[in-house]
Amino acid sequence: MSLVAKLYNNVLRRSSTYALAIVTGAFFFERGFDMATEHLYSEINKGKLWKDIKHNYAPAE
Amino acid sequence: MAGVAGKFVKSGLLRVQSNGIIQQSHLSTLRELSVGKKAGLVVVGSLIGGAAGLAYTLDQSVKASGLDLHAPHFPWSHNGMFSSLDHASIRRGYEVYKQVCSACHSMKYLAYRNLIDVSHTEEEAKEEAASIQVTDGPNEEGLMFQRPGKLSDRFPSPYPNEEAARNANNGALPPDLTYITAARHGGEDYLFSLLTGYTDPPGGITLRDGLYYNPYFPGGAIGMAQALYNELIEYSDGTPATASQMAKDVATFLKWAAEPEHDDRKKMALKALMLFSFLISVSYYWKRHKWSVLKTRKIVYKPKSE
Numbered sequence: 010m011s012l013v014a015k016l017y018n019n020v021l022r023r024s025s026t027y028a029l030a031i032v033t034g035a036f037f038f039e040r041g042f043d044m045a046t047e048h049l050y051s052e053i054n055k056g057k058l059w060k061d062i063k064h065n066y067a068p069a070e
Numbered sequence: 071m072a073g074v075a076g077k078f079v080k081s082g083l084l085r086v087q088s089n090g091i092i093q094q095s096h097l098s099t100l101r102e103l104s105v106g107k108k109a110g111l112v113v114v115g116s117l118i119g120g121a122a123g124l125a126y127t128l129d130q131s132v133k134a135s136g137l138d139l140h141a142p143h144f145p146w147s148h149n150g151m152f153s154s155l156d157h158a159s160i161r162r163g164y165e166v167y168k169q170v171c172s173a174c175h176s177m178k179y180l181a182y183r184n185l186i187d188v189s190h191t192e193e194e195a196k197e198e199a200a201s202i203q204v205t206d207g208p209n210e211e212g213l214m215f216q217r218p219g220k221l222s223d224r225f226p227s228p229y230p231n232e233e234a235a236r237n238a239n240n241g242a243l244p245p246d247l248t249y250i251t252a253a254r255h256g257g258e259d260y261l262f263s264l265l266t267g268y269t270d271p272p273g274g275i276t277l278r279d280g281l282y283y284n285p286y287f288p289g290g291a292i293g294m295a296q297a298l299y300n301e302l303i304e305y306s307d308g309t310p311a312t313a314s315q316m317a318k319d320v321a322t323f324l325k326w327a328a329e330p331e332h333d334d335r336k337k338m339a340l341k342a343l344m345l346f347s348f349l350i351s352v353s354y355y356w357k358r359h360k361w362s363v364l365k366t367r368k369i370v371y372k373p374k375s376e
Contacts, residue, residue, distance in 0.1 A: 042341070042344075042345070043341075046337070046340055046341045046344065047337070049340065050152065050154075050336075050337045050340055053150075053152050053153070053154075054152075054153060054154040057147060057153075057154050057155070057156045057157060057158070058154055058157055058333075059157045059187055059188055059189070061157075062157055062158050062161075063187075063191070065307070066190070066191050066194060067191040067193075
């Protein structure tokens, strides 16, 4: 059984498991996407953000 | 026989007709309009275009674009589409505001808590707030009393009301600076140019007492004297405090004050553009997929063969 067929038979075939797959997929996608874009944004703005200068004013936590 | 007839009709449908109308052009609704209606549409279109042009010209004509100098565009580090504000600069700008500008200008919509995790730590913001005295009350005896500031307190205003501010400043009102970059044409470019643009008045212009010449200020005569001079203050991070450095920092600080959502907004733009460009390509593929049946079908008239 190919991977696609396995996926179809076990997950996408029933509405219950399909809905569950959407919800968990959304959760993990959003976490991953947020972390990726946050990382990209702080790379673009390296040295300018508050977290880059915070160590000058606050004792290390 | 039927096969031959079908072939003939099919090839006729596939051939581009001699009058140049291809089948798909029948989908256009404009074709069915009469000449008069088409002419009417053209007239309406040109009227709307003309009215827009007129409105634009009239709007330009009432702008005071005579002798005042427009600020050039400066290469701010937050100019880019995804560029955040320079937070070290915001912090220095706060020092400039506190030690120079706040003598006359209020920032009454900004509270000390707003500084937390932008330019100051929570402890520092508490210290800053505690250095001012706030009137609070009434207490149990019904009296107002003074207490040190808290994080939730707004920045103190130098004057109790507008009349007092005008009275102390030769009749000129120092504007509240909270939203000043949003409230002036040119924003932070204008502020920087204004703060560094003081000159002697050119020949032929005499100013009343208490007015100063600044080519960037509409009208040229401004009630505020030049405020920033080299080495006027000392930055806590050791940056040389030249007049242009202070002007740049305070303009960045005021940009943040007017648009505190600036950094989040640009981060959101980054996320939205990435996600929506993906979704648009998916929906484009989906549309092509769904329409492929309609786009490739051919309707063939097949006469009943004997």
